[in-house]
Amino acid sequence: MTRTPIFAAFAAFFVFAAGAAFAQDAKRGEYIFAASGCAGCHTDTANKGQLLAGGRALKTPFGNFYGPNITAHPDAGIGKWSDADFITALRQGRRPDGAHYFPVFPYTSFTKMTDADMRDLKAYIFSLPVSAQASKPHDIGFPFNQRFLQFGWKLLYFKAGEFKPDPAKSAEVNRGAYLTQAMGHCAECHTPRNQLGGLRTDMMYAGDLNHAGQGTKVPNITPHPTTGIGSWTPGVYDDLLSMGMTQDGDSVGGDMGEVVANSTSKLTQPDRAAMIAYLRQLPPIDHRVRGGN
């Protein structure tokens, strides 16, 4: 008789403790979510779509992809996924059923995230309202629509594995590298691609003259003095990342405007400083995309 209340108290305590731990993870995950820019492709912002409910079109030379619903809805979204499923998706670019993702989903970058960050990210996504909206099928032609071919693409252009800090670099530069490579996935747009859509590793961050085959130019963000952003002071980088303002008083729009609003403006000041420290020590690459800066 006396044991029951004690047991109940214990049980209540554990439930409370578990709940608190979950809330803590989701809170961390909210920051990772912003830094990783998940909202951009998975939300149809232009049509006022629900956060992460999908439907946004992503035009590429291979066809139109549509960001899927990744809310925690059990059928329409990823609600049935275990932590292991979520980690496999980001680390290996594979669905729970084993099929390969198209690299329009930047698992090529997210593979570098730590397990802990991936778990917290999932906890945050699972704390958001769910949507029953069905994911829209991708509109891509043969043979690019053959998912099994992605296996070959991965052999050529994908290396799975967590970020490894460079012991020769400062802790700040390594943190910046992690934010830029694993979370911000900046290279996915700021590096030109070859005809099969693989990143040109000799041109990392050197800008793209024809982004996603849509004719859009993406600037060279290496510190090259004339074709990159080597003339920028750290303060100019910070103006851009914190509020989208460029050195000449313009303000970025389009995709980068979204990145600033959803991601970089939400980073802590030390994290932005780390990102800037990393970008400023990249090898400068002479590649003219726009008329200088």
Added chain:
Amino acid sequence: MRSKLRLAAIALGLTFAATGAFAQAPEIAKRQADMKAIGGAVGQIAPVIRNERPWDGAAVAQQARTVATSLTDAKAQFPAGSTADNSRALPAIWEKKAEFDGAMDRAIGVATNLAQLASANNEAGFRAAFPQLGQACGACHTPFRRP
């Protein structure tokens, strides 16, 4: 001979007419000049905020006023269909005109407030409010301007 001349005259006339019909709306050049003026003024203020130049309340107020008045003028320079190859205005401006005007009004409000803060030589207040201007510019450029 005479018929050839007449043909040439007709051709010339058609060329003029065609040029007239395809001349771009004068509003495009006006709003582009406005945006250039805004960029120039913001480009003067930003180094002050980055502590690369000293604070000068009167000068900063003048620049903030330029932003506000140029924005106000630019807002009136988007008549329906005023597009051209050299214009980065997206069709979304006219598809969602109320949203566009709202975003413009917010930017005008931010710039007007900044001008008042600078006029009162309230440097701390100005510094605290300045990021709102970057956000207001981006809030319009992101959905309504071609990259």
